[in-house]
Amino acid sequence: MRTLLLLLLAAISFSLQAQPIFNLELINDDLSQPADITNAGDDRLFVVERAGRIRILDADGQLLPEPFLDINDRVGPANGERGLLGLAFHPNYADNGYFFVNYTANDGDTRIARFQVNAGNPNTADPNSEVILFDIGQPYGNHNAGDLAFGPDGYLYIPMGDGGSGGDPQNFSQNRQSLLGKMLRIDVDNGNPYAIPPDNPYAEDDFTLDEVWAIGLRNPWRFSFDRETGDIWIGDVGQNEWEEITFQxxxxxGGENYGWRCYEGFEAYNTGGCEPESAYTPPIHTYNTGSSDGCSVTGGFVYRGSAFPALYGKYVYADFCSGKIWTLEQDFAGNWVNTEVFDGPGGEYATFGEDSDGELYLAELINGRLYRVEATCNQSPPAPAISGDAIVCGPNDPAVLNAGDTPDGYLYRWYRDSTYLQETLNGTLSATEPGIYHVILAGFEAGNCNSLVSAAFEVTTADFPEDLISTQGDDLSAAPGFESYQWYLDGEPIAGATSATYTPVSSGTYTVEITDVNGCTRESEALTIVSTTLDLGLAEVRATPNPFRTTLDLYLEANVADTYQLRIFTLDGKLVWETAAMVQNDWQQQVDLSRTASGVYLLQISRDGQQYTRKLVKGE
Structure with missing residues (x-):
């Protein structure tokens, strides 16, 4: 049984099919071929220009005149799919000033390198601080991919294209001895210049390069981590038929094989020498290349900002050719729901990016425009108005949090202490751990908007002492100070035995159930102090002194003359002394326990299957 304290549930009315209004707010139109957007954990926005420069927009959205970094002399011609393409700040950038870039070197190879900010000026980096992690040969000029990002695990992830041309003619994507067509994962905090994470899926595989995290990508131009869940989303540009969104x-x-060149999207492409279809991980969504939807997917981000609840939890992505923008998310049944929210047209949307607050930005490559992604609702449903306290009575007795019924087209996303837990359709959650629980009403059908504002449940656990039952002479004693008690003999309740102490009147196994002020119950361990001295035939039993130090004086006075078995055990059942005593009227003996350790012992006296037990304590 569990109790919910002070649970307040306000009446909620929902407006179904609220239509989101998607908008791109122009932030700056003075950039040159922006290829990547990111942040350094502060209020600045960093934009990568393909020719080899990184620019800064300050907190007011003003473009600083001096580049953060200019390596134009090292970057190959910024044409086709080449140039300075990716930027990732070290998770500990505030302390070490390290950031990493992905660019096409003058010889046409992909280069992954580390730079460092100038110590005296946070708005400029030292171009001479470059440390090259590795170069990857590019046999053709296209399919360079170009992104990179740090995962929640602190490792650097680098998606690589298949090397170019068309159809992966040299089968690089499925070649386990090539870094092309793979997702790579490296440790930049160890090794020289990097180390292999020990849990990389192929770290101990002689047939696959150690850096490989996943296999079978074609041209993963943009990918991202969901900053809340840690899931990976990849926009993988297709060949002739299908643009793909891949999800990990x-x-x-790790170790997924996403199928290229054996499969494009869900369909076979070139299966010569390939494994069965079941060996590959398909995308979660595709659209047709060359259709009105476009020709080249631009992967985006799951929106986790706070300014536009209409987008919260939705993956936002675009097409470079058509200028269309979509959202993608999973409904409560696990189905992926794709919704077109914007039709450019055109725009050549090359990259999305996040600021430190999780707000989304989008850049046009050729026109050099930077936009903030916005979405509002005509009628956004109100958040569930919940608050209160709840008690988890035990691991098998959770607190049931209830945020009301969910209207059609919506579900509830639950969080504990900012950690995502799960989604529920009916607004209830079984809470088994203490913490602050929040809930967000999320729309998954076309037109439904999310609501970000929520109140919270504070969940605590019931407070019971470790020892609930003990013996005091002939009495059994439960932990004091609780609301109610119920004693049991051999699993059956004893009528009227509802106080904190109980004196056994017959043999058996005794337990007590204790209830606190919140209605939480806890059952004690079982004690088999199965009879009283009178049942045993003894008028009196004395063990003095108790507690004792070295010796113990035992005294028995019998109502029934007979032989009594006396034993002393440790709590874990080890026998330390025993004797058989023929008691006519009375009997006494001194027991030497000087060689035993201090602690609690049990004196057991038995006759004809009856048994009496008393607790003894040996002091230091």
């Missing part, structure tokens, strides 16, 4: 859950151990 946060709990993946």
């Amino acid at each position: 859950p946060a709990d993946s151990e």
Whole structure:
């Protein structure tokens, strides 16, 4: 049984099918071929220009005149799919000033390198601080991919294209001895210049390069981590038929094979020498290349900002050719729901990016425009108005949090202490751990908007002492100070035995159930102090002194003359002394326990299957 304290549930009315209004707010139109957008954990926005420069927009959205970094002389011609393409700040950038870039070197190879900010000026980096992690040969000029990002685990992830041309003619994506067509994962905090994470899926595999995290990508131009869940989302540009959105859950151990060149989307492409279809992980969504939807997917982000609840929890992505923008998310049944929210047209949307607050930005490559992604609702449903306290009575007796019924087209997303837990359709959650629980009403059908504002449940656990039952002479004693008690003999309740102490009147196994002020109950361990001295035939039993130090004086006075078995045990059942005593009227003996350790012992006296037990304490 469990109790919910002070649970307040306000009446909620929902407006179904609220239509989101998607908008791109122009932030700056003075950039040159922006290819990536990111942040350094502060209020600045960093934009990568393909020719080899990184620019800064300050907190007011003003473009600083001096580049943060200019390596134009090292970057190959910024044409086709080449140039300075990716930027990632070290998770500990505030302390070490390290950031990493992905660019096409003058010889056409992909280069992954580390730079460092100038110590005296946070708005400029030292171009001479470059440390090259590795170069990857590019046999053709396209399919360079170009992104990179740090995962929640602190490792650097680098998606690589298949090397170019068309159809992966040299089968690089499925070649386990090539870094092309793979997702790479490296440790930049160890090794020289990097180390292999020990849990990389192929770290101990002689047939696959150690850096490989996943296999079978074609041209993963943009990818991202969901900053809340840690899931990976990849926009993989297709060949002739299908643009792909690929998904890797946060709990993946890596090693997925996403299928290219054997499969494009869900369809076979070139299966010569390939494994069965079941060996590959398909995308979660595709759309047709060359259709009105576009020709080249631009992967985006799951929106986790606070300014536009209409987008919260939705993956936002675009197409470079058509200028269309969509959202993608999972409904409560696990189905992926794709919704077109914007039709450019055109725009050449090359990259999305997040600021430190999780707000989304989008850049046009050719026109050099930077936009903030916005979405509002005509009628956004109000958040569930919940608050209160709840008690978890025990691991098998959770607190049931109830935020009301969910209207059609919506579900509830639950969080504990800012950690995502799960989604529920009916607004209830079984809470088994203490913490602050929040809930967000999320729309998954076309037109439904999310609501970000929520109150919270504070969940605590019932407070019971470790020892609930003990013996005091002939009495049994329960932990004091609780609301109610019920004693049991051999699993059956004893009528009227509802106080904190109880004197056994017959043999058996005794337990007590204790209830606190919140209605939480806890059952004690069982004690088999199965009879009283009178039942045993003894008028009196004395063990003095108790507690004792070295010796113990035992005295028995019998109502029934007979032989009594006396034993002394440790609490874990080890026998330390025993004797058989023929008691006519009375009997006494001194027991030497000087060689036993201090602690609690049990004196057991038995006759004809009856048994009496008393607790003894040996002091230091």
